[in-house]
Amino acid sequence: MRLDLLAALSGILIAAQSRVNGGLSAALGNSTEAAVYSFGSGFLLLNIIALANPKVRQGVRRIVAGVKSGELPAWRLSAGIMGGIFVAIQTFTVPIIGVALLSVVMIAGQTLASLIVDRIGITGGGKQPITLRRVLAAAITIFAVLVATWEEIQLANISPAPIIIVFVGGFMIGVQRALNGQINDVSGQSFSTTWLNFFMGTSTLVILLIINTARGEEIVGLPTSPWWIYWGGTIGVLYIASSSVIVAKIGVLSFTLFATGGQLIGSLIFDLIAPPEDVTIGINLVLGILITYIGVLVGGLRKQGLIRTRSTPNN
Numbered sequence: 001m002r003l004d005l006l007a008a009l010s011g012i013l014i015a016a017q018s019r020v021n022g023g024l025s026a027a028l029g030n031s032t033e034a035a036v037y038s039f040g041s042g043f044l045l046l047n048i049i050a051l052a053n054p055k056v057r058q059g060v061r062r063i064v065a066g067v068k069s070g071e072l073p074a075w076r077l078s079a080g081i082m083g084g085i086f087v088a089i090q091t092f093t094v095p096i097i098g099v100a101l102l103s104v105v106m107i108a109g110q111t112l113a114s115l116i117v118d119r120i121g122i123t124g125g126g127k128q129p130i131t132l133r134r135v136l137a138a139a140i141t142i143f144a145v146l147v148a149t150w151e152e153i154q155l156a157n158i159s160p161a162p163i164i165i166v167f168v169g170g171f172m173i174g175v176q177r178a179l180n181g182q183i184n185d186v187s188g189q190s191f192s193t194t195w196l197n198f199f200m201g202t203s204t205l206v207i208l209l210i211i212n213t214a215r216g217e218e219i220v221g222l223p224t225s226p227w228w229i230y231w232g233g234t235i236g237v238l239y240i241a242s243s244s245v246i247v248a249k250i251g252v253l254s255f256t257l258f259a260t261g262g263q264l265i266g267s268l269i270f271d272l273i274a275p276p277e278d279v280t281i282g283i284n285l286v287l288g289i290l291i292t293y294i295g296v297l298v299g300g301l302r303k304q305g306l307i308r309t310r311s312t313p314n315n
Helices: 003-028 031-052 054-069 074-120 132-154 160-187 190-214 232-250 252-273 283-298
Strands: none
Touching (some): 003 074, 003 232, 074 132, 074 283, 132 283, 160 232
8 A cells, every 4th residue: 555645644644633623622621621522532442452462462562572671762752652742732732823724834844853763863764965956855844934924914813822832833743653663663563553552641631630630720521413423532542553663664753744735635624614713714714725735745755655565564
């Protein structure tokens, strides 16, 4: 199967998860609680999978053994913490800026991170040079953020705070993908890597929820509708399991560029069908999406589209 198509589908999953988690946050009125439910439901699903599949448990044991032996530095397990923090960012910002703008800003952060981690060589694919073409692709995506937000900035309709927060979150996701590629090399099982991510992420979010509750933030009951707001965890499982395999094969930047197309198309559709309150689709946002996709093409989509899978971990 072509890795470029799988990466594009992963991008659609990112957009879907952002919309679902944003809807849960809006229904609860508590972004941290929404993130706990989203990550926690995914962790529950993964435990069911692990109980049914001994290979997943074996993969987790290989991760533990790798950390003990030094083959896998313990700090790389922070990938799950980054994922948990980003889900919290999703749930907080989507009701404010919408899925499409979140996607454009997030992609800019991811692309910048991808340049750095590919150059350092912390993915399974080894070091990759920073070429003029790759730098130009990153610059174009960052320029797209300015275009997408320019009208709102001029009218003072949007605070820069959620934009900055999402950019930092996108940067963390770029790093997370690289770390997951390394973890997956040790585990040999994408669902084992995903289990570790959800364990670390859920633990982080529960701690944040406890701290916020101690500071007086109220925990509310679970809403009964709409039905789709509880699918964020399942979508996250599918995304991390697939991306951990693909990144190890093609590198973080290539994965980010492929996933961009699917994410942008999906996010625009979601905002058009069911936009959050006070979020509109203006010409600047559409132009920002188009410019971001130009960054995808400049980054080497045509060349990388020839990449096909050679092998994948057995699940």
